[in-house]
Amino acid sequence: MFSKELLKDQTILVTGGGSGIGKAIAKACLQHGAQVIIASRKEEKLQTALEELQTYGQCRYIVCDIREPEMISKLATDIKEQEGKLDILVNNAGGQFPSRAEDISNNGWNAVINNNLNGTWLMTQTLAKTFFIPQKQGNVVNIIANIFRGFPGMVHTGAARAGVENMTKTLAVEWSPYNIRLNAVAPGIIKSTGLEQYPPEMLKGLSDNIPMKRLGTTEEVANLCLFLGSPLAAYITGETIYIDGGQRLWGDVFKI
Numbered sequence: 001m002f003s004k005e006l007l008k009d010q011t012i013l014v015t016g017g018g019s020g021i022g023k024a025i026a027k028a029c030l031q032h033g034a035q036v037i038i039a040s041r042k043e044e045k046l047q048t049a050l051e052e053l054q055t056y057g058q059c060r061y062i063v064c065d066i067r068e069p070e071m072i073s074k075l076a077t078d079i080k081e082q083e084g085k086l087d088i089l090v091n092n093a094g095g096q097f098p099s100r101a102e103d104i105s106n107n108g109w110n111a112v113i114n115n116n117l118n119g120t121w122l123m124t125q126t127l128a129k130t131f132f133i134p135q136k137q138g139n140v141v142n143i144i145a146n147i148f149r150g151f152p153g154m155v156h157t158g159a160a161r162a163g164v165e166n167m168t169k170t171l172a173v174e175w176s177p178y179n180i181r182l183n184a185v186a187p188g189i190i191k192s193t194g195l196e197q198y199p200p201e202m203l204k205g206l207s208d209n210i211p212m213k214r215l216g217t218t219e220e221v222a223n224l225c226l227f228l229g230s231p232l233a234a235y236i237t238g239e240t241i242y243i244d245g246g247q248r249l250w251g252d253v254f255k256i
C-alpha cells in the first residue's frame with residue numbers, strides 16, 4: 001500500500017471522473033491526500049459521483065466537453081481562480097463504438113478521433129500553457145487502450161490512441177525543460193461502466209482470451225495512475241504501461 005500522504009497538497013484534474021475508471025482514479029487520489037476536480041459532459045453523472053467522492057476528501061466538478069476549446073478555456077480559468085494551481089492532469093475521458101472498419105461513417109470516424117485524440121490534445125495543451133509551463137512543474141497521465149497489436153474491430157480508436165501515445169513521447173521530450181512528465185496507461189479489458197455499451201454477446205468468454213483469465217479492475221488501473229502521478233515515478237516519462245493481464249501478448253479480443 002502507498003502512504004496516505006503520497007499525493008498530499010496535490011491538485012488533480014481527472015477527465016471522465018464521474019464514472020468507471022476515472023471515478024476510481026479520483027477516489028484513489030483523494031484517499032492519498034490530493035484535492036480533486038472531476039470533469040465531463042453530463043452534470044447529473046458528475047453530481048452523483050461527487051456525492052460519493054467527497055466522503056474521501058476535497059472534491060468538486062466542472063462540466064466540460066473535452067472537444068470544445070471554449071469549455072476547456074473556461075475550465076482552466078475556473079481552476080486558476082478556485083485552486084490557483086494544477087499539479088496533475090489525468091486525461092481519462094474517451095470512448096468509441098465497435099464496428100467493422102468498412103462500416104464506419106465519416107462522422108463516426110471524426111467523432112472518435114475528436115473525442116480521443118483532439119480532446120486529449122486540447123486539454124493537455126491548454127492546461128500545460130495555463131499551469132504546467134508557467135509553474136515549471138506538471139504531470140500528465142493519458143489513459144489509452146491496448147493497441148499493442150493494433151485494434152481490430154475499433155480502428156478509429158486504435159488510430160486515435162496511437163496518436164496519444166506518440167504525443168506522450170513527443171511532449172515528454174519537448175516539455176522536459178519545464179519539468180513536466182507525461183506517461184500513458186494502456187488498459188486491457190477492465191470491469192467498468194464503459195463495458196455496458198458493448199452488446200452482451202461480445203462480452204461473453206472474454207476472460208478465456210486473457211492470459212491471466214480475468215478482467216482488470218478499475219482500482220488496479222487507479223493504482224497505476226497513482227504511482228505515475230507520484231514522486232515514486234519521478235524518473236519515468238514518455239512511457240506507456242500496459243495493464244492488461246498479458247492480453248497484449250496473447251489472445252483475441254474480437255473475433256473477426
Ligand SMILES: CCCCCCC/C=C/C(=O)SCCNC(=O)CCNC(=O)[C@H](O)C(C)(C)COP(=O)(O)OP(=O)(O)OC[C@H]1O[C@@H](n2cnc3c(N)ncnc32)[C@H](O)[C@@H]1OP(=O)(O)O
Binds near residue numbers: 107108253
Ligand atoms: C469485446 C468487448 C470490447 C472490449 C474492448 C475494451 C476496450 C475499450 C473499452 C472502453 O473504451 S470502455 C469505455 C467506453 N465508453 C464509451 O465509449 C463512452 C463514450 N463513447 C461515446 O461517447 C461515443 O462512442 C462517441 C461516438 C465517441 C460519442 O460521439 P458523439 O456523441 O459525437 O456521437 P454521435 O453524435 O451520437 O454520433 C457521431 C457519429 O458516430 C456514429 N456512432 C456513434 N455511436 C455509434 C455506434 N454505436 N455504432 C455505429 N456508429 C455510431 C453515429 O452514427 C454518427 O455518425 P453518422 O450516423 O452521423 O454517420
Ligand SMILES: NC(=O)C1=CN([C@@H]2O[C@H](COP(=O)(O)OP(=O)(O)OC[C@H]3O[C@@H](n4cnc5c(N)ncnc54)[C@H](OP(=O)(O)O)[C@@H]3O)[C@@H](O)[C@H]2O)C=CC1
Binds near residue numbers: 015018
Ligand atoms: N473499460 C475498459 O475496458 C477500457 C477503457 N478504456 C478507456 O478508459 C477510459 C475510461 O473508460 P471507462 O471508465 O471504462 O468508461 P466510461 O464510459 O465509464 O467512462 C468514459 C468517461 O468519459 C467521459 N467522456 C466521454 N466523452 C467525453 C467528452 N467528449 N468530454 C468529456 N468527458 C467525456 C464520460 O462522461 P460524460 O458522459 O459525462 O461525458 C465518462 O465519464 C476511456 O477513455 C476508455 O475508452 C480503455 C481501455 C479499456
